[in-house]
Amino acid sequence: MLPLPRVLVFDIFGTVVDWHGSIVQELQQRYPQVDGHAFALAWRAGYQPAMETVRSGGRGWVALDALHRDILDGLLPRFGLAHLGEPERVELNRVWHRLHPWPDSVAGLTRLKVRFTICTLSNGNLGLLTDMAKRAGLPWDCVLGAEVFRVYKPDPRVYLGAAGVFDAAPVELMMVAAHHDDLAAARACGLQTAYIERPLEFGVAQVKDVSPVGANGLHARDLLHLAELLGC
Structure with missing residues (x-):
């Protein structure tokens, strides 16, 4: 375990x-x-x-x-x-x-924040992520993105760079994403992973397959469910 x-x-x-x-x-x-x-x-x-x-x-x-x-x-x-x-x-x-959060995002992040440090790790630039968080009420402890490392995911320098920011071993971080390729790249760097189901990411006309992949440590319906799985 x-x-x-x-x-x-x-x-x-x-x-x-x-x-x-x-x-x-x-x-x-x-x-x-x-x-x-x-x-x-x-x-x-x-x-x-x-x-x-x-x-x-x-x-x-x-x-x-x-x-x-x-x-x-x-x-x-x-x-x-x-x-x-x-x-x-x-x-x-x-x-x-100005992107809108999913209905569970703010409440789920707020619960997770009580027990864990929560941080973006996105290909978005810092100004974009900060503006989005301010407008949507996303309660990040820290905003990191590819701009900090000047490489885009799935380059290992992004995932390992995030661990370095927190002076942590990669296994002390968990990558949370709705994309299996992102999670696979994080896992290859030693991070734990959690998949979030977002079947409507591409709209109701193009419902996404959100079947579990065994390699992921956790599989959650949404961020509130992830909080439950992590004991928050």
Whole structure:
């Protein structure tokens, strides 16, 4: 049996906040003629390829806000929004700072915070994560992201760097995420792992398989359930 972790580090997009539903809602409010579901999926589809240009050395380090903006500029003509000016593009790109938490997130984190140090470990940049936390009421003890280490997950330097920040052995951290690839990378670095079911991450039209994977230490329906499993 592994010891209880000291620190819980959290993936954010899809795990703690509903990126798809938030973007759909914002598009419906601003540009109702656009298919918000398709737009959200297309924007997110550019996420991994954009980060790979940095991981591979094809471009120097840039924060996620800049990558999101590059993807956005490429999407706008496809969705009939090529006419948007710079102020409108800047404001739309900041939707990632305004993502809504899942209904259980604030209460679940608040319970977990009583017993554990809770910290972001996201590919989001610090300004984005801080703005999001302020707006959504996410009660982090610490905000960490790829920007601190200047590499994107799943680079081991992110997971091991987080352990270093807390002067902890990797096994003293638990990575909490709704994505098995993130958890596998964390586990390869010695972290404990907990999977969170988010079947609606991609919307009701594209329900996600949330079947358990045996390698994960814990499997929870949501963050409140994780708090129960961890005795909070």
